[in-house]
Amino acid sequence: MAQVPPTVKRGSKGGAVKGLQNALRARSYDPGPIDGVFGSVTENAVRDFQSGYGLTIDGIVGPITWQALYVYVVQPGDSLSKIAREQLGDASRWREIFDLNRALISDPDKSFPGQVLVLGFGE
Numbered sequence: 292m293a294q295v296p297p298t299v300k301r302g303s304k305g306g307a308v309k310g311l312q313n314a315l316r317a318r319s320y321d322p323g324p325i326d327g328v329f330g331s332v333t334e335n336a337v338r339d340f341q342s343g344y345g346l347t348i349d350g351i352v353g354p355i356t357w358q359a360l361y362v363y364v365v366q367p368g369d370s371l372s373k374i375a376r377e378q379l380g381d382a383s384r385w386r387e388i389f390d391l392n393r394a395l396i397s398d399p400d401k402s403f404p405g406q407v408l409v410l411g412f413g414e
Contacts, residue, residue, distance in 0.1 A: 294364040296407045298353040303329040310407020313394050314360040317409045325394045365406040371399050378410055
């Protein structure tokens with residue numbers, strides 16, 4: 292089973308929050324700036340997302356909300372093409388992952404372990 296990002300909520304900071312903000316934006320929920328700070332705007336976007344997906348509306352992003360956001364935690368040795376092959380079934384779809392995560396990755400060869408990437412809209 293794929294690794295799940297840590298649970299985050301208002302007051303949380305760091306890379307997982309950046310991944311969350313990016314995933315929310317990819318789904319047209321405005322989390323405010325992708326700055327790694329889980330503030331009130333991000334919390335409202337989480338609540339709106341949870342409401343729209345029939346989840347418990349608590350503003351906390353745990354395993355169920357992460358799963359609904361369809362994200363992936365980068366592992367040591369991963370490349371975007373490897374992630375695309377294993378998660379999307381086609382290594383050539385690496386560009387889709389890159390495009391969805393441009394706020395986090397400026398070079399497709401420079402993702403890093405622990406980084407939370409949005410994969411798309413589910414398969």
